[in-house]
Amino acid sequence: MNHPYALTSALKRPLPDALAERLRARFGDRFSTALAVREHHGRDESPFPVTPPDAVVFAESTEDVVEAVLACREHRFPIIPFGVGSSLEGHLLAVQGGLTIDVSRMNRVLEIAGEDLLCTVQAGVTRKQLNAEIKDTGLFFPVDPGADASLGGMAATRASGTTTVRYGTMRENVLALTVVTAEGKVIRTGTRARKSSAGYDLTRLFVGSEGTLGIVTEVTLRLYPVPEAMTAAVCHFPTLADAVAAVIETIQLGVPVARCDFVDDVMIRAINAHSKTTLPEAPTVFFEFHGSTASAREQAETVQEVSRTHGGRDFEWADRPEDRTRLWNARHNAYFAALQIRPGCRAVTTDTCVPISRLAESIEGARAILDRAPCPTAIVGHVGDGNFHAILLIDPENPAEIELAEQLNDEIVRLALSMGGTCTGEHGIGLHKIGYLVEEAGDDAVDLMRRIKLALDPDGIMNPGKIFRA
Amino acid sequence: MNHPYALTSALKRPLPDALAERLRARFGDRFSTALAVREHHGRDESPFPVTPPDAVVFAESTEDVVEAVLACREHRFPIIPFGVGSSLEGHLLAVQGGLTIDVSRMNRVLEIAGEDLLCTVQAGVTRKQLNAEIKDTGLFFPVDPGADASLGGMAATRASGTTTVRYGTMRENVLALTVVTAEGKVIRTGTRARKSSAGYDLTRLFVGSEGTLGIVTEVTLRLYPVPEAMTAAVCHFPTLADAVAAVIETIQLGVPVARCDFVDDVMIRAINAHSKTTLPEAPTVFFEFHGSTASAREQAETVQEVSRTHGGRDFEWADRPEDRTRLWNARHNAYFAALQIRPGCRAVTTDTCVPISRLAESIEGARAILDRAPCPTAIVGHVGDGNFHAILLIDPENPAEIELAEQLNDEIVRLALSMGGTCTGEHGIGLHKIGYLVEEAGDDAVDLMRRIKLALDPDGIMNPGKIFRA
Numbered sequence: 001m002n003h004p005y006a007l008t009s010a011l012k013r014p015l016p017d018a019l020a021e022r023l024r025a026r027f028g029d030r031f032s033t034a035l036a037v038r039e040h041h042g043r044d045e046s047p048f049p050v051t052p053p054d055a056v057v058f059a060e061s062t063e064d065v066v067e068a069v070l071a072c073r074e075h076r077f078p079i080i081p082f083g084v085g086s087s088l089e090g091h092l093l094a095v096q097g098g099l100t101i102d103v104s105r106m107n108r109v110l111e112i113a114g115e116d117l118l119c120t121v122q123a124g125v126t127r128k129q130l131n132a133e134i135k136d137t138g139l140f141f142p143v144d145p146g147a148d149a150s151l152g153g154m155a156a157t158r159a160s161g162t163t164t165v166r167y168g169t170m171r172e173n174v175l176a177l178t179v180v181t182a183e184g185k186v187i188r189t190g191t192r193a194r195k196s197s198a199g200y201d202l203t204r205l206f207v208g209s210e211g212t213l214g215i216v217t218e219v220t221l222r223l224y225p226v227p228e229a230m231t232a233a234v235c236h237f238p239t240l241a242d243a244v245a246a247v248i249e250t251i252q253l254g255v256p257v258a259r260c261d262f263v264d265d266v267m268i269r270a271i272n273a274h275s276k277t278t279l280p281e282a283p284t285v286f287f288e289f290h291g292s293t294a295s296a297r298e299q300a301e302t303v304q305e306v307s308r309t310h311g312g313r314d315f316e317w318a319d320r321p322e323d324r325t326r327l328w329n330a331r332h333n334a335y336f337a338a339l340q341i342r343p344g345c346r347a348v349t350t351d352t353c354v355p356i357s358r359l360a361e362s363i364e365g366a367r368a369i370l371d372r373a374p375c376p377t378a379i380v381g382h383v384g385d386g387n388f389h390a391i392l393l394i395d396p397e398n399p400a401e402i403e404l405a406e407q408l409n410d411e412i413v414r415l416a417l418s419m420g421g422t423c424t425g426e427h428g429i430g431l432h433k434i435g436y437l438v439e440e441a442g443d444d445a446v447d448l449m450r451r452i453k454l455a456l457d458p459d460g461i462m463n464p465g466k467i468f469r470a
Numbered sequence: 471m472n473h474p475y476a477l478t479s480a481l482k483r484p485l486p487d488a489l490a491e492r493l494r495a496r497f498g499d500r501f502s503t504a505l506a507v508r509e510h511h512g513r514d515e516s517p518f519p520v521t522p523p524d525a526v527v528f529a530e531s532t533e534d535v536v537e538a539v540l541a542c543r544e545h546r547f548p549i550i551p552f553g554v555g556s557s558l559e560g561h562l563l564a565v566q567g568g569l570t571i572d573v574s575r576m577n578r579v580l581e582i583a584g585e586d587l588l589c590t591v592q593a594g595v596t597r598k599q600l601n602a603e604i605k606d607t608g609l610f611f612p613v614d615p616g617a618d619a620s621l622g623g624m625a626a627t628r629a630s631g632t633t634t635v636r637y638g639t640m641r642e643n644v645l646a647l648t649v650v651t652a653e654g655k656v657i658r659t660g661t662r663a664r665k666s667s668a669g670y671d672l673t674r675l676f677v678g679s680e681g682t683l684g685i686v687t688e689v690t691l692r693l694y695p696v697p698e699a700m701t702a703a704v705c706h707f708p709t710l711a712d713a714v715a716a717v718i719e720t721i722q723l724g725v726p727v728a729r730c731d732f733v734d735d736v737m738i739r740a741i742n743a744h745s746k747t748t749l750p751e752a753p754t755v756f757f758e759f760h761g762s763t764a765s766a767r768e769q770a771e772t773v774q775e776v777s778r779t780h781g782g783r784d785f786e787w788a789d790r791p792e793d794r795t796r797l798w799n800a801r802h803n804a805y806f807a808a809l810q811i812r813p814g815c816r817a818v819t820t821d822t823c824v825p826i827s828r829l830a831e832s833i834e835g836a837r838a839i840l841d842r843a844p845c846p847t848a849i850v851g852h853v854g855d856g857n858f859h860a861i862l863l864i865d866p867e868n869p870a871e872i873e874l875a876e877q878l879n880d881e882i883v884r885l886a887l888s889m890g891g892t893c894t895g896e897h898g899i900g901l902h903k904i905g906y907l908v909e910e911a912g913d914d915a916v917d918l919m920r921r922i923k924l925a926l927d928p929d930g931i932m933n934p935g936k937i938f939r940a
Contacts, residue, residue, distance in 0.1 A: 113825070113827065114722075115718075115722065115825075115826065115827035116825040116826055116827045117721070117722070117826070118825070157667055158666075158667040158671070159667075160665055160667075164665060168642070169665050171665075171671065171674070172638070172642055181914070181918070185914045186914070187911075187912060187914045187915040187918065188911075188912065188915065189911075189915060191890055191891055191892045191910065192824075192825040192889075192890035192891065193823040193824055193825060193856055193857075193890070193891045193892040193895065194823065194825075194826070194855050194856055194857075195630055195634060195639050195641075195823055195855055195857065195892075195895055195896065196628075196823060196892035196894060196895060197627055197628040197629075197630075197678055197821075197892075197894045197895065197896050197897060197898040197899070198892050198893055198894050198899060198903070198906075198907050198910055198911065199678070199899055199907050199911060199916070199919050199937055200675060200678065200679060200683075200919045200922055200923075200937075201628070201641065201671075201674045201675060201677065201678055202911075202915060202918060202919065204641070204671045204674035204675070205670060205671060205674070205675055205922075207671065208667055208669070208670065208671055209670060213670075224724065225722065225723060225724030227724065248585075251587070252585065252587070252695070253695060254694065254695030254697065291765070292765075292768055294764060294765070294768055295761070295762075295764070295765045295768065298762055298764055298765065351667075353663040353664065353665055353666060354662075354663055355583070355585075355586040355588070355662040355663060355664075356585065356586055356587070356664070357583065357585035357586045385663075385664050385665055386663055386664055387663075387664075387665065419662075420661055420662035420663070421661055421662065421663045422661045422663040422665075422666035422667075422668050423668055424666060424667045424668050425663065425665055425666060425667065426665065426667050427667060428667040429667070429668060429669055433668070436668075437668050437669050440661065440668055441657075441658070441659075441668065441669060441672075442657060442658065444651070444655045444656070444657045445657040445658065445659060445672060446669070448651070448657065448672060448925075448926060449669050449670045449672065451925040451926060452670055452675075452922055452925055452926075453670075454925065455918075455921040455922055455924065455925035456918060456921060456922075467669055467670075
């Protein structure tokens with residue numbers, strides 16, 4: 001049988017000599033065709049096999065990106081943007097070959113406008129780097145997908161994460177972008193104003209476009225005043241259903257929780273092993289409350305009360321920063337903890353998001369489906385948004401196991417779609433969910449997306465093979 | 471001299487007989503070419519002269535809209551969607567003639583999913599109607615542009631208003647749309663999930679597209695739990711600069727104010743005359759605080775303290791719903807109060823939005839520009855967002871006065887653009903700001919918008935002459 005993740009490359013053609021010469025002349029040793037460099041740029045956190053590009057350019061400025069795009073355009077050669085390689089759906093894989101433009105050296109915070117609660121960064125700045133650089137301003141950037149992703153990549157995949165329930169996703173937090181178009185033009189989407197009704201929302205069009213319409217080189221982001229008080233709490237529940245019920249009630253009451261994440265018992269066991277914690281191995285919800293001292297306390301008390309009515313026990317508080325960090329680090333390391341359950345494994349990760357009223361049913365349905373898995377599985381999720389991840393720890397060398405895992409993945413996605421949900425809450429379409437996008441949005445809506453792609457990238461050189469089937 | 475608002479119509483051609491026949495056969499007396507009906511659909515709240523369409527269809531369903539679009543498409547005949555006619559930038563005016571599709575009879579709330587904090591309405595439902603219909607659910611829809619606009623129209627112009635500082639604009643509050651495309655296909659953008667990374671963000675593309683890409687027929691909106699406490703307050707300041715400084719500090723402190731609107735002394739005088747109130751005729755800020763009882767009180771106290779340090783006086787509270795409504799009604803009626811300053815006048819209204827650090831400078835600059843006006847002027851604004859409106863009350867029969875008013879408008883817009891702001895915070899481009907869109911976004915960005923327009927509406931029949939010059 002064919003390997004389930006074998007990537008077709010019928011459209012792949014070799015790097016034209018003239019293009020290589022032009023790029024080498026322009027970029028010197030910032031242009032590379034070395035196998036190790038190409039392989040590093042041909043893998044992400046998805047279970048797909050390494051699929052390297054033909055060459056890599058390390059861009060240091062928007063002008064570098066323009067030059068690389070103009071060169072590739074002349075040869076109709078594919079272009080793939082690369083931040084830190086933390087995507088989960090094969091976004092970076094060179095399925096038709098191509099030139100990877102690595103923006104990780106574009107790592108300068110260009111401006112911090114504290115009075116305007118905004119900043120502008122180059123696309124390669126990571127979220128942790130940004131928060132470290134602004135920590136003396138009394139401001140922070142809240143979007144937190146777990147991985148220390150680049151902010152350009154987070155914009156490109158419309159990332160979100162643990163704090164979305166309060167602060168929104170990249171959609172709400174990107175004010176403006178600098179983008180290099182498929183024709184090598186530099187455009188600025190949006191202004192420094194907080195809102196605008198000026199024409200089509202190009203910012204929101206590029207946010208989530210996965211590198212298929214242009215390359216994000218600078219990102220203007222909203223910042224928020226660090227709240228006077230931040231309190232973390234963790235609570236254990238008798239069953240998955242109880243935990244989810246407590247979260248649903250919290251959201252429906254309108255409590256402005258800042259974070260609200262679910263972790264199942266399997267994952268807690270992995271976290272304990274990985275992070276040397278001693279959390280009870282039960283369905284668990286991690287909370288965080290932001291506000292004035294009184295308001296954060298009041299939120300926490302309301303949630304504690306709600307949790308108690310659903311059998312929640314051991315509501316553990318953490319007011320001090322170091323305790324809060326310890327609690328949430330355990331949650332943040334869950335993905336890497338899970339990978340250690342089975343040495344050598346890769347993770348197939350679902351990413352469905354459903355309306356909150358269907359959340360319990362959706363997670364319990366996923367659990368029942370996962371019980372048929374041929375490999376270890378776990379569930380974690382940003383349940384305050386209706387978003388959760390089933391993680392299947394597959395042996396990447398075992399095609400039969402992969403096929404079964406993908407079949408279970410498929411059942412979980414279909415369950416979410418049947419409930420009015422989406423196939424991807426925050427990871428994007430990439431290579432993995434091209435078919436589901438059509439099922440979810442319908443042929444006519446995907447046809448509009450394809451027309452937009454064709455209008456903005458007439459030669460089809462921007463990250464081809466992603467979002468749409470080539 | 472030519473009338474400054476004379477609308478060119480070189481592209482206008484008569485309603486084809488065959489099209490009229492087809493529409494009459496399909497819609498019976500819901501199709502009209504009566505002058506009174508056409509004139510009613512040929513004006514909005516802008517100062518442009520009445521510019522009627524050739525005919526009007528009153529749609530009662532998405533299928534009606536499809537039929538009307540298919541008929542017009544066959545004849546390459548322009549289509550203009552119409553809600554309640556409250557737009558401010560000439561969006562509804564039939565500058566190339568055409569068929570107006572009036573969706574005001576599509577006024578059913580289709581679903582209230584309280585558990586999911588969402589609802590779906592037909593495009594003709596107004597925001598007040600929605601809030602009246604859901605008032606027993608404990609939920610409300612916050613976006614409030616002042617006028618009782620249709621929710622389809624609010625989506626189409628990316629409307630916002632007094633509560634945006636806390637709850638966001640239509641961009642953040644539309645979860646999904648049903649849209650009839652220029653080819654008469656029905657698409658659904660988005661799901662019932664709160665967030666998604668599935669492909670291009672068609673929802674955000676149609677929000678703010680002003681009827682130029684398709685016709686919104688159904689809107690799925692986020693709802694919010696009615697807060698336990700809602701407190702209104704009003705505070706008077708010695709000068710405009712003091713009032714704005716208090717607002718800026720409130721925002722920078724991160725106080726989650728629910729509303730925060732500025733009204734200048736001229737406007738207060740008009741409000742007093744119109745609403746029989748006795749507010750001191752001074753620069754005034756209206757606030758509203760939402761939250762638990764303790765949290766709303768705490769917010770109000772913080773803001774009172776901040777206001778005091780900027781010379782704020784007579785901080786008047788209103789906890790009881792009737793007092794709160796009375797206070798805010800005064801603010802809500804400001805626009806109509808202003809029109810009564812000068813009987814028979816029309817309003818030229820600016821709509822700039824600047825980064826919050828430039829707000830004081832921007833409003834004071836606008837005030838200095840307005841001091842040269844040949845007509846009464848006032849300033850009001852959603853200053854928590856950096857958005858404000860200068861209102862020039864012109865004599866619509868006096869071309870010289872109109873020209874000067876437009877020149878001052880132009881200076882105010884250029885001032886905002888020079889500060890990194892936008893020419894329109896919430897009213898849209900329409901007919902009035904086509905040139906400013908190019909100045910603000912740049913030729914290359916507007917070129918991408920045009921390509922999207924061409925890709926989605928190849929025959930150019932959807933509300934032609936708006937956003938882009940024909």
